[in-house]
Amino acid sequence: MPKKKKSIEEKTLWPDAARMLDKAEKDGVETAWDRLEQQTPHCKFCQTGLTCRNCTMGPCQIRKNAPLGVCGADADVIVARNFGRFVAGGSAGHSDHGRDCIEALHSVALGKSTDYSIKDEAKLLRIARELGIAVEGKGVSEVALELSDLFFADFGSRQHEVSFLVRVPEKRKKLWNELGITPRGVDREIAEMMHRTHMGCDNDAPNLMLHSARTCLADGWAGSMIATEISDILFGTPKPGKSKVNLGVIQEDMVNILVHGHNPIVSEKVLEAVNDPEMISLAREKGAKGINLAGLCCTGNELMMRQGIPLAGNHLMTELAIVTGAVELIVVDYQCIMPSLVTAGNCYHTKMVTTADKARFTGAEHVPFDMHNASHQARKLVQTAVEGFSRRDSSRVEIPQGPMEMITGFSNEAILEALGGTPGPLIEAIKAGKIRGAAAIVGCNNPKYRQDYGNVNLAKELIKRDILVLVTGCVTSAVGKAGLLMPEAADEAGAGLHEICKALGVPPVLHMGSCVDNARILQLAGILANELGVDISDLPLAGSSPEWYSEKAAAIGTYCVASGIFTHLGHPPNITGSETVTNLALSGLESLVGASFGIEPDPFKAAEMIDERITSKRKGLGLS
Numbered sequence: 001m002p003k004k005k006k007s008i009e010e011k012t013l014w015p016d017a018a019r020m021l022d023k024a025e026k027d028g029v030e031t032a033w034d035r036l037e038q039q040t041p042h043c044k045f046c047q048t049g050l051t052c053r054n055c056t057m058g059p060c061q062i063r064k065n066a067p068l069g070v071c072g073a074d075a076d077v078i079v080a081r082n083f084g085r086f087v088a089g090g091s092a093g094h095s096d097h098g099r100d101c102i103e104a105l106h107s108v109a110l111g112k113s114t115d116y117s118i119k120d121e122a123k124l125l126r127i128a129r130e131l132g133i134a135v136e137g138k139g140v141s142e143v144a145l146e147l148s149d150l151f152f153a154d155f156g157s158r159q160h161e162v163s164f165l166v167r168v169p170e171k172r173k174k175l176w177n178e179l180g181i182t183p184r185g186v187d188r189e190i191a192e193m194m195h196r197t198h199m200g201c202d203n204d205a206p207n208l209m210l211h212s213a214r215t216c217l218a219d220g221w222a223g224s225m226i227a228t229e230i231s232d233i234l235f236g237t238p239k240p241g242k243s244k245v246n247l248g249v250i251q252e253d254m255v256n257i258l259v260h261g262h263n264p265i266v267s268e269k270v271l272e273a274v275n276d277p278e279m280i281s282l283a284r285e286k287g288a289k290g291i292n293l294a295g296l297c298c299t300g301n302e303l304m305m306r307q308g309i310p311l312a313g314n315h316l317m318t319e320l321a322i323v324t325g326a327v328e329l330i331v332v333d334y335q336c337i338m339p340s341l342v343t344a345g346n347c348y349h350t351k352m353v354t355t356a357d358k359a360r361f362t363g364a365e366h367v368p369f370d371m372h373n374a375s376h377q378a379r380k381l382v383q384t385a386v387e388g389f390s391r392r393d394s395s396r397v398e399i400p401q402g403p404m405e406m407i408t409g410f411s412n413e414a415i416l417e418a419l420g421g422t423p424g425p426l427i428e429a430i431k432a433g434k435i436r437g438a439a440a441i442v443g444c445n446n447p448k449y450r451q452d453y454g455n456v457n458l459a460k461e462l463i464k465r466d467i468l469v470l471v472t473g474c475v476t477s478a479v480g481k482a483g484l485l486m487p488e489a490a491d492e493a494g495a496g497l498h499e500i501c502k503a504l505g506v507p508p509v510l511h512m513g514s515c516v517d518n519a520r521i522l523q524l525a526g527i528l529a530n531e532l533g534v535d536i537s538d539l540p541l542a543g544s545s546p547e548w549y550s551e552k553a554a555a556i557g558t559y560c561v562a563s564g565i566f567t568h569l570g571h572p573p574n575i576t577g578s579e580t581v582t583n584l585a586l587s588g589l590e591s592l593v594g595a596s597f598g599i600e601p602d603p604f605k606a607a608e609m610i611d612e613r614i615t616s617k618r619k620g621l622g623l624s
């Protein structure tokens, strides 16, 4: 049967994306949606997790007439092993990003880098104290050095637990200890997962799933949390401020540079170079009005949260941004960067530059960044972009207009400040039922869905039900484009949430950062639970990733659940080939960690699911 081609309308919710999809077709640029069509139908064995490639006696596929792999592994073991490696990949991604942040802090502390400095000394001292480092009588560098050494140790072979478990309620820590899933060290848990899934090691699906939880907890409460906290120390803790979102942030009369990836270490330097008067006059000499910097995906979130730099779009907008024909340079660090961007760039005058030795792309120019050359390299890049401006073919430029305004910058520090310094007023609002609970909607785009349909509709449905929504990652762009990140969106919220938002002047959907910043949400959950003297699993909270795609998103979902937060996913990971593993994820985990996953592609039904959960948690706390 011939495959049915999706219309542009079915591919995306957005006018800016639709216009660029149309232009891409005319310009002969292939996009992720085209390639998805070529890849469909997908391999059923892979989709259900029933393929094993862990040794050369295989590869093996589990079928009715071949229920065991050559070694004797059954469907449950193979599915659990595959899931374990999947989330280990995601945890490694976030955490290696965290390690790069520690190296930056360490280098600054030793005075080896003049390219970076400590912007938030108060936060450095606060975290050092929180983690038991004596700060009295010590200089900032000395404290930074001790803190970076402590964080380095969190990656190694700790016997006990990672440092930020001081933020975890005692009940939860006790539960993790009893289950044997207390995260000891980031690298340790990831390496152990690779070991356990080698042929002939952990051949018990539930036991493997418990180590998946442990590995992801090391990501959430260590790798990601360290990345977030150090980024705040080095570049400033986010405060609420205005920004803009959609492809309309690209400007026709300016040199346009896009930064893409996850780690702010490169993009913060690019921002400095873009503001350099020498670079601006160089751009003017070439006939541009100036230099415009905009972000994509999570690097975009990082720059927007701290510096208010506009966001061009999320994951599925990255190719489409190039299709505007007005982008001179796209600078990438790592993660979620489609290799197809090089090809798309070659269809125009757009140059793609990679900056990390661990994320090189064939066909892209490589300009490696390190602690000692970052300012110099950033200026070099901006100069390259300026030179590219004269190669732009104005007849091929088409930029969708009308970016949406949004408020960003809701770090926990900013939220607590807005509440008068303590979580008390938030707890009171929850007790009074004005805010019935909170849901974090996080994660990606996936071309299998109509882009952002699930992300936006779920947020809208939840705020109507007085459920405060927190967003990070690629959901930010979705809800921002829908206008939900503006205080006026309170008018779309239920009466209780509306009242609170109006009183505080905040939107009903709060932007809390990038993917690693989901650690901010974990911390907030810990603060609320500790304040009430309960476990995180007792709180009226939920997580959701309606359009997720990445290994990292699966790791986030797993650490949410293991931390006691019910988590909705638009579609399951590749685990449905095992009843044991699927049942464990959907219900069995509930009796172990007090939370589980829920699967629902329809955002309206998902809102029901989350609402029911929040209602039952409220009842558990004796609230109506």
Ligand code: SF4
Residues within 6 Å of the ligand: 052, 053, 054, 055, 056, 057, 058, 059, 060, 069, 070, 071, 072, 073, 078, 199
């Ligand atoms: Fe097949 Fe077992 Fe080897 Fe996997 S580990 S490929 S199931 S023989």
Ligand code: MSK
Residues within 6 Å of the ligand: 262, 297, 298, 314, 315, 335, 336, 442, 443, 444, 445, 472, 473, 474, 475, 514, 515, 549, 550, 552, 553
């Ligand atoms: S960038 S992991 S597509 S959120 Fe963090 Fe977006 Fe998902 Fe990547």
